[in-house]
Each structure stands twice: as C-alpha cells, then as structure tokens.
Amino acid sequence: MAASIFAAVPASPPVAVFKLTADFREDSDSRKVNLGVGAYRTDEGQPWVLPVVKKVEQMIANDNSLNHEYLPILGLPEFRANASRIALGDDSPAIKEKRVGSVQSLGGTGALRIGAEFLRRWYNGNNNTATPVYVSAPSWENHNSVFMDAGFKDIRTYHYWDAAKRGLDLQGLLNDMEKAPEFSIFILHACAHNPTGTDPTPEQWKQIAAVMKRRSLFPFFDSAYQGFASGSLEKDAWAVRYFVSEGFELFCAQSFSKNFGLYNERVGNLTVVGKDADNVQRVLSQMEKIVRTTWSNPPSQGARIVATTLASPQLFDEWKGNVKTMADRVLLMRSELRSRLEALGTPGTWNHITEQIGMFSFTGLNPKQVEYMVKEKHIYLMASGRINMCGLTTKNLDYVAKSIHEAVTKIQ
C-alpha cells in the first residue's frame, strides 16, 4: 500500500479550554474543581436548562404547525428581528429608520465569521486582506483565528489589561486607536470582557467612541454575555447602543449560548447597523451569498426557542428572571471568594474579584501558581489565571480559597 496522502499533515495542538475539561474528567481526585469551562453551572456544579427554555421546548414540540423545512438563508425572520431588538433597544432610532439588518448564525462564533468574511470582501473596497484588525490584549483566543481564517493578514493587538493595577489600560487603548491606520477594524467586547471581566465605564466608552469616530475606525462588537454581566439586558448593551446613537455604522455579533444556556444549539445573530435602508439591503444580499456557501441555511430549534421567548412579554419576563438567577449566583460567588481570601490574609489585593463582571475573573495567578493549582490541588483553570466563577459552589469555595492562598504564599 502507498503511504497515506495525509502522511504530511501535522498534528494540531488541542484547543486549550476543551483539553482542560478532558483532563478534569480523567482526574479521579474527589476534591477536583473545574474553573476552566466556559459555561454556567448551578451550585451543585451541574449544567442548567433554563426553566423558560424547557417550557418553550414543550410548546414547540406540541405545535403541529411547525415542520423541518429549510429556513431562509438569512434565518428565521422573527428570531433575527427580536435578537437585534434586544441588542439595540425597543426604541432604537436605527430600527425605526429600517437601517438594521440581521443574519442568523451558528452561535456568536458564526456571527463573527460571517461578519469577518463580509468585511474582508466588501468593507472599504473589495480587498481587505491588508486592513488591520485589532483584538484586545488579551482576548478570547478565537477572535484572532476567526479573522485570520477569513483572510485578514494583519491582525494586531490593542492595549487593554493593565496587569499591575488589575484593571483597564484606558490610556494604552486610546493611544493604540490614535495610532491605528484609518478604517482599521476594532473588535470590542460589548460587556463582560473575556477573559479579564473588566469593561470600560460609560464615560470611558464615550472617550473610546470619540477617538474611533474621529479616526474612522470600524467597531465590530462581540456580545456574548448580554444580561449575564449585570443581570440587566439594558446595562449590558449600553456600549453598543451608545455607538449607534453616535451615528456609527457597526456590526454586533450576538451569542445566545450563555444567556439562554443554549450552548449546543448554536444560536447567534449578526446585527448590522448601516447609514440607511438601501445600504443595509445590499450588505444583506452579500451576506446571503456568504451564508449560502458556508452553512447554506441555519438550524431552527435554538432560534425558535429564542424567538418565541423574546416575542412574548410574559416569557420574556421569565427569561429575564432566569438570566438574573445566573448573574446573581456569579455575583455571590465573587463576594464569597473575595471575603474568604481577605479573611485568610492572602497576599495581594482581591477587590478585583468583585469589581470584575461576567462569568470570568482574571485572578492574577501566574502560570506557575496555576500549575500548582492543577497538579497539587486538582483545581483546573486556564494558564492565564482566568477562572470561571460558575465553577465555584458553596461546597468548594473554602477549598478553592485555601488553595489559592497556598499557591500565592508558596509560589512566587
């Protein structure tokens, strides 16, 4: 037999966050804790199907008018409209002026990918491989790869995290925007920045918007945690809505994985805000071509669940309650962890644990301390020191806090 034609294919390293979960599963130590996974967990450490989702799933199962015909290429119209409405707000002038378009996508990742592909083809001329794309340092690691795979060659980082003060490096960020070539694309986390849990304040967003407008930079928002950060959909969409009110044309990739707990249904939406209806229609016509060759038509189940929930005032209220349950548990775990570390007298300051928002916290643990946590304590977290607050429970808080204390005091 001849050698395989795939003989020269190099093995790619596993995706870090999934590898961490696989290692956790194999660990037989009864004290083990997974603080790596990017999903909500209950106080029992279990995944949570939102009660409103369960209810709507039953409604869908019992609805004999539904079938499994293909959806339109751009997706379920009522899903797209409602998804964009919760990003931009009920009274958004852009929606009233019909200059908002939407593309149902396979999760937030799909929205980023379709948006990136469109921008490479059609943003500011029809060859954007050399247009700089700026990603925050640090960021969700997939931002870089998604834009690279869409053909962008010049992916840069902008200052974001100030490790010394464990907060936002606003000046560094603004300086990078001042220096960026005009028409550069900036990926901005709409809320609950992953991995740092640190967002600009409204005042800081205003400064960011002012520079971006003056320098003609394109905002591509990534909104993966709306409602999850503060418990309020409005608060968590403040930045996107402010940019729209300032007259920006922009993209916003929305994920319903976290705030609906629909991780494996792949529900996302790309909201497009343009100058006028005609521009948006032409953009959507190109988006349709991209979707056609990418996944052809999107899946319906998750989109139906979200659309049904968002369209009914009663279900919408129930959902907001469910989201608040998740957000409140995260807030509780933050304050409980901080108070334990402070009570133990763990060296350093721990106010960042409660000041950061969303699912993640950047603990400030260095890679050696992380290694100690994993190897000695069976507590799994990303090498960056990022922890998922949902991995904490009332039962493992003491153990995690004591282990962090040991890691920080024993290992420099």
Ligand SMILES: Cc1ncc(COP(=O)(O)O)c(C=O)c1O
């Ligand atoms: C910042 C950010 N953007 C996008 C996503 C992708 O979400 P989805 O699973 O819906 O593709 C995630 C998921 O972890 C994320 O953290």
